[in-house]
Amino acid sequence: MKNVVFVRSSSKPARVEKEAESLKNAGYSVRILYWDRNSNQSRVESKNGINIKYFGLKAPYGKLSLIPYLLIWWIYELFFLLRSESETIHSCCFDTLIPAILTKTIQKKKIVYDIFDFYAESLPENIPPSIRNIVSSFEKFCIRFVDFVIIVDNSRYIQIKEAKIQKMDVIMNCPNDIIVNPKSSPNTEFIIFYGGMISKTRGLMELINSIRDLDNIKFIIAGMGEDENLFKEISSKTKNVTYLGWINYEKYIDFTLSADLIFGFYDPKIPNNRLASPNKLFEAMMCSTPIIVNEETSMAEIVKQDNCGLIVPYSNHNLLKKSILKLKDNPELCLKMGENGRKAFEREYNWQVMSRKLIESYNNI
Template identity: 25%
Template sequence: MRILVVTVVHHPEDARILHRQIAALRERGHLVVYAAPFSARDARPRPDLEGIDLPRAGGRDRRAALRAARTLLAERGPEADVVLLHDPELLLALPGTLRRWRRGGKVPVTVWDVHEDTAAALVMKGWVPRILRPPLRRAVRTAERLAERHLRLLLAEDAYQRRFRHVHPVVPNLATVPAEPPAPPGTDRVVYVGQLSRARGALELIETARQLAPDIHVEAIGAADPDVREALGRADRDGVLRWHGFLPNDRALARLSGALAGLSLLHDEPNYRHSRPTKVVEYMAHGVPVVTTPTPLAAELVERHGCGLVVPYEDPVSAARAVRRLADDPELRLRAAHRGRAAVLAELDWRDRAAGFTDVLEAWADERRAHTGAAA
C-alpha cells in the first residue's frame, strides 16, 4: 500500500506515530509518506523515509497549519491507498477535500487515529477561555460523531469506545521490550520521560527533585509547555534537576537503563482517567520501578503487577518518600523491576500488536478496492 501519514500537532519523532505505527507499516513492506512539522520542531525526516514539512498547529492560531494540510491532502491524498490522520484538527481540513477526491474519482481510505479524549483535553488548554470550553466540548463531540460516519477510526484506549456508537479497532500505546536484559535499577538516579506540563506534574517533579537532592538526582526528558518552561530551565540552571529537553524516542529510552525509578506525576484530570500513561509501560519494559499518581489505569498496572509504588496527587513529599523507600530496599526495587518487565513481555509488548495494526489497514484498503471494482 501507499500510506500518507499526517500530523500538524505531534512531534515528528512521536513514538506512537513514527516508532510504532510507521515502523510496523514499513516492516510489512508498505510505502509511507510522512507529513509533519519538521522545521517547527527542529527535526529532519529520516533519510530513508519521504518527509513533507508542514507548519505546526499550536495555541489559538492554527489556520496556517490547516491550510497547508488541506492543500497537501488535496494533492497527495489521491496517490495513497490509506490516509492516516493523527490530529482532531485535521478533521476541519476534510469536508472540501473529500468532495474534491470524489470528483476526481480516487478516494483513499481515510483513518483518524484517536490519541486522546479530545473534549477532555480541551479543558486543560490554557489558551482556551473558560467561557468557550462548554460549547467547544459540544462541538468536539459533534465532530466525533460526524467523523465516525465518514471515516475509519482507530482508538488508543478501550475506554474511548464509549464516545462512539460503533465498535472500532483499538491500537494501544504499548512499549517494545529491549531484547537485552536491562541493567538492574541503581540507587541515585530517577527519570521522567514525556511531555512536561502543569497537568502532567512538571512543577511537582521539580519539587520532588528538591526533596531528593543532593544524594538522588532527577532527569527530565521531554519538551515542555510554555507555562512551565521557565521553571524547568531555572531548576536545571540551579542544579535541582537535569532537563534534557526533547530527545528522539530511542535516545530518551536509553536513559532509562539503570535508573532507580521512573516518575509519572499526572494530575487528576478527565483526559487521564481513561488513558494508560505510555511512560509507565516504558518504565516497566526497561526494568525500572514505577512511582505514579493514582490515575486509574496506571495505578491498576502498578498494583496488579507489583512493579512500583502509588503516591497521592500533587504531593511531591510523598513522591520523594516513595523514591527513597525504593533506594533503601534493594529487594523491593529488584522485585518491582523484574515484575514490570515480565508483565510487559506477557501483556503489553508492541511487537505482539504491530501485526494487528497493519492487518486492519490492509483489510480496509482491500475492502475499498473491492468496492471500487464492483462500482466500476
C-alpha cells in the same frame, strides 16, 4: 499492493513511524505527511524506504492563535491528499480529519482515524466549556465518516462512545524491544528520571518539593515544553535536580534503563491526563525499571495489575515522599517491580503484539 498515506499535524514521529514501518513490512506502500511547525521550509526525505513530506509552516501549539495556521494546513493537506494515489488515509488526530473526509467524499478513499488524544480535551485551558462541547460533538459527528477507529487505550472509549463507530480496535503506544544489555551496576545515588513534556501539569513541582531536603536522591528531567525555563532555573538553584533539555530517543532510553525509578504524574484536573497511557510506562516496563504514577490516571490500573510500581494521589506530597523513600531503602522491591514490568512487557505491552493487531485491522478494512 495497497497504498496508505499517514497524515500528522506535527513532526513528532514516534508512533506514526512505528505504524508506517509495520504496514510497509506487511506489504503496504506507505507515505507520510507531517506539518513541521518549527520551520517555514518544506522538505522531502526517505526513511527506511518510506517517503516523508514535511509541510513547513511555523505555528504555535495549544494556543488560539493557531486557528489561521490550521486553516492553511487543512488546505495544503486537502490538495496533497487529492493528488495522492493512496487508497487509505491514516488520519492522526482530529486536526487532520476534515480534509481526509473531504477527500473520501470526492475520491471514495478509506479513512483510518487514529485518536492519539481526544481533541476537545486537548484544547487550551482557557477555552470556554461551551466551545469545548461544540468541538467534542463535531469530532464525534465526523467519526461516522471513518472506516476504522484506533484508540490508544481501552479507557479512551468513554470519550467517543456516543459516536457512530463502524469498526474499532485498541492499539497501545508500546515500544519496540530495543534492550540488548542488562541494567548496569547500582547507582551511588537513587536516580529518579522524567522524560517528556516540560509542564507544571506533569507533577514535576510536586516531586521536587517532596525530595528537596532528601540526601542521596537525584531527579533528572529531560524534554521540552511550555515551562522549560522555570525548570532550568530550579535546576540551577536545587542541588538534587538536573534539567537536561531535549535529548534524543537513544539517550532517553539509556536514562530510563539506568534510573532507579521513573516518574509519571499527570494533573487529573485535565481530562485527557486522567486517561493517559503514555510511552514512559511501557518504556519503564521494557527497561525493567519501576515507575511511580498518580492514582487518578488509567495507567495506574496497569501498574496495579502488574505490580510494576507504586501509586499515590497527585497532590499528596507526604505520601509521595514516603513512597520514594520506601523504594530507595528497599532495592529488592525495586528489582522485583522492575522484573514484573518486564514480564508484562514481554507478554502484551510491546510493539510486536500491537503491530500484529494493526496489520489485522488493515487487512479487515
